[in-house]
Amino acid sequence: MSFTKTKHANYILFSATEDIYSVEALLLSKLINENKNEECQKIIFDFSQVTVVASSGISALINGHLELQKMKKELILVACQTSVINVFNLLGLHNILKMAATLEEATGD
Numbered sequence: 001m002s003f004t005k006t007k008h009a010n011y012i013l014f015s016a017t018e019d020i021y022s023v024e025a026l027l028l029s030k031l032i033n034e035n036k037n038e039e040c041q042k043i044i045f046d047f048s049q050v051t052v053v054a055s056s057g058i059s060a061l062i063n064g065h066l067e068l069q070k071m072k073k074e075l076i077l078v079a080c081q082t083s084v085i086n087v088f089n090l091l092g093l094h095n096i097l098k099m100a101a102t103l104e105e106a107t108g109d
Contacts, residue, residue, distance in 0.1 A: 004017065012044065020050055020060075042073065042076055044075075044076045051084065053088075061075070078101075
């Protein structure tokens with residue numbers, strides 16, 4: 001399994017346990033869709049163990065962000081590796097996707 005789920009009062013945390021390629025991107029999309037109607041306002045992905053996000057993963061993140069945004073909810077990426085941040089910055093995704101250095105920053109705790 002490439003994601004572990006932890007549910008909290010105000011958010012759901014998914015910790016990625018491997019890089020995001022096409023199979024993981026499909027799972028990422030599925031997780032967002034299955035959990036978007038939960039009471040919490042934030043779906044957070046811990047990317048601390050992710051060094052590569054393929055184009056399919058980027059597409060899944062953007063689509064998930066747009067879907068949650070329509071519902072007045074947030075998709076937040078936490079603890080991204082430098083390699084992932086560099087690609088996101090190069091593509092301008094840092095202007096679209098919300099990223100936080102720590103879980104505490106993402107949750108406001």
